[in-house]
Amino acid sequence: MSGGAWADVQNIYRRTGGTWVLAWKKYTPVSGTITPGQANGSLTSASGASGVPVSNTVTAQGANGNGSYTYNWRIGSVSDGGALPNISNANAQAVTISRIVTNNTGTINGTLICTISDGTSAVDVSVPYNLSYSNRN
Secondary structure, three states: OOOOOOOOOOEEEEEEOOEEEEEEEOOOOOEEEEEOOOEEEEEEEOOOOEEOOEOOOEEEEEEOOOOOOEEEEEEEEEOOOOOOOEEOOOOOOEEOEEOOEEOOOOEEEEEEEEEEEOOOOEEEEEEEEEEEEEEOO
16 A cells, blocks of 8 residues: 555544534543452351362452443452352342362362453453362261
């Protein structure tokens, strides 16, 4: 290509009644984070050789995009190859996870993933988890 012009336009404003108003905003794909940085839960019990630890609540936050986000959580991995942990509400912004853990297993860990979407773009963000159980007997 020869000649021509190119511009990287961020926003376009128009003047209305003596005031500048936003007429068009450049679209930036969705990004996101999860806080806190780990989903951990532990349970110590005298009631048997297994228990169901529940993690702390982790929350995904979307940014950029059009500002209207949906959340979809899933388990990315589990260390013992057993049943995947349960997610409290896979389409909520904030979730907890839980699973039966035995004295034989002691601790399971892995990755919890959230897909944040605004209908135009999406991003996967992840957080490690650790669920542990111990029996006092």
